[in-house]
Structures are given as C-alpha cells and as structure tokens.
Amino acid sequence: MYKKADHYTKKAKAEGYEARSIYKLEEIQKKLKLIKPGQKILDLGCAPGSWSQYASKLVGLAGHIVGIDYKQITATLPNATFVYGNFLRDHNKEKIAELGPYDGIISDMAPDTSGDRLTDCYKSADLVREALDFAFTDLKKGGFFIAKIFQGGDEKKVMELMEKAFLKTRWLKPAASRDNSIEIFMIGIDFQSKPELEEKPFEEYFNDTPEGEMPW
Numbered sequence: 001m002y003k004k005a006d007h008y009t010k011k012a013k014a015e016g017y018e019a020r021s022i023y024k025l026e027e028i029q030k031k032l033k034l035i036k037p038g039q040k041i042l043d044l045g046c047a048p049g050s051w052s053q054y055a056s057k058l059v060g061l062a063g064h065i066v067g068i069d070y071k072q073i074t075a076t077l078p079n080a081t082f083v084y085g086n087f088l089r090d091h092n093k094e095k096i097a098e099l100g101p102y103d104g105i106i107s108d109m110a111p112d113t114s115g116d117r118l119t120d121c122y123k124s125a126d127l128v129r130e131a132l133d134f135a136f137t138d139l140k141k142g143g144f145f146i147a148k149i150f151q152g153g154d155e156k157k158v159m160e161l162m163e164k165a166f167l168k169t170r171w172l173k174p175a176a177s178r179d180n181s182i183e184i185f186m187i188g189i190d191f192q193s194k195p196e197l198e199e200k201p202f203e204e205y206f207n208d209t210p211e212g213e214m215p216w
C-alpha cells in the first residue's frame with residue numbers, strides 16, 4: 001500500500017536528506033527552476049530540514065536559507081539560520097522579517113491533523129493565508145512563493161488572492177505526494193505587490209474559516 005512512500009523514504013535516507021518531502025520540492029524545482037544561486041529563501045515549517053538542505057545546495061554559499069519551525073530541526077547547514085517558534089506569532093514574524101527580504105518563500109507547513117478533514121483543510125488554508133500575508137511585505141518584487149495546501153477547503157480563494165499578487169500562478173501535485181494525500185502545492189511566480197482588496201480588509205477575506213487553535 002505504501003510502496004511509493006517506502007521508495008522515497010529509502011531514497012531520502014540513502015541521499016542524506018532528513019525527510020522524504022525533499023522530492024516534492026525537487027520536482028517543483030526541476031519543472032520551474034525557481035531556486036537559484038545567491039538567493040535568500042525563507043522555509044516555513046522547515047523541520048526536520050530536508051527542504052532547507054536541498055535549497056541550501058541550490059543557493060550555495062553566496063545565498064542563505066532562513067527556516068522556522070517549533071519542532072526539532074535536525075539539518076545542519078553552513079548557510080542557514082533556523083528560528084525555533086510558531087510562525088503565526090508576531091515576535092517570530094518580526095525575527096524572520098529582520099533577516100529578509102526574500103527572493104523566495106517556500107512553505108511545507110501543515111496543521112496537526114484533528115481527525116476532521118474539513119477542519120484540517122481550513123486550518124491548512126489559514127496557514128497559507130498567513131504565509132502569503134507575510135510574503136506581501138517581505139518578498140522581493142519578482143520573487144516566488146511555493147506553499148502546500150490541503151484540498152477541500154479555501155484553496156480556490158487563496159489562489160484568487162495569489163493571482164492578484166503574482167504575474168503567474170499554478171498548481172502542482174508532485175509524484176512524491178502519498179497516493180492518499182489531499183495536499184497540493186500552490187505556486188506564485190514573479191511577485192508584483194500586495195493586492196488591493198476592494199470589499200473587505202485582508203483579515204476578513206476568509207471569514208468563513210472556522211475557529212480553531214493553531215498548534216505551537
């Protein structure tokens with residue numbers, strides 16, 4: 001049943017990566033070539049660290065990775081700064097903003113699953129909305145944004161918002177995603193500026209998102 005997972009898990013171990021998630025970012029990179037030498041990349045929800053490991057190699061010593069997670073980050077890298085904490089907290093956002101601005105923001109953040117699929121989907125969209133809100137002020141013009149989101153909640157509304165801020169957008173479902181996974185990746189290319197929202201303030205844009213405690 002988990003033949004594919006076994007394959008990617010074994011491959012990650014053999015290649016020295018902290019997690020099988022690396023192959024999702026690798027597939028996105030091979031298709032779109034967004035990460036380049038010398039860039040500064042923000043990795044949201046970076047633990048244990050395979051995305052940071054991969055991005056670190058691509059940006060090289062002239063570039064830098066800033067990662068944040070409240071779980072243990074096991075990767076050790078010569079060109080990375082890791083912040084331990086909840087990205088949703090203002091003081092942590094301030095810390096990572098001070099280390100920016102960024103050429104690219106990548107987010108593999110996922111909510112702790114509640115057992116209720118719909119709740120998890122809305123929580124996942126909330127995390128992407130927060131990441132996007134941060135990108136609107138701390139991503140350089142022309143920068144890119146890659147984020148995991150669960151399908152079945154507000155993902156289309158989040159995409160509508162992204163379409164207003166980036167010249168190009170797309171969805172990508174990597175082969176390394178588990179067969180039974182509801183995750184998909186949203187990609188924004190060539191960031192322009194924070195979109196003007198005519199009818200309601202940004203915080204109310206997702207007013208149908210159910211209340212829920214975020215993990216930290």
Ligand SMILES: C[S@@+](CC[C@H](N)C(=O)[O-])C[C@H]1O[C@@H](n2cnc3c(N)ncnc32)[C@H](O)[C@@H]1O
Nearest residue numbers: 021045047048049050051069086087108109110
């Ligand atoms: C699928 S894992 C990331 C794997 C990582 N990309 C890698 O390759 O090693 C999702 C991570 O998101 C983190 N996360 C979820 N919500 C977060 C938040 N609000 N602040 C910081 N990290 C968060 C979790 O702790 C978890 O480590």
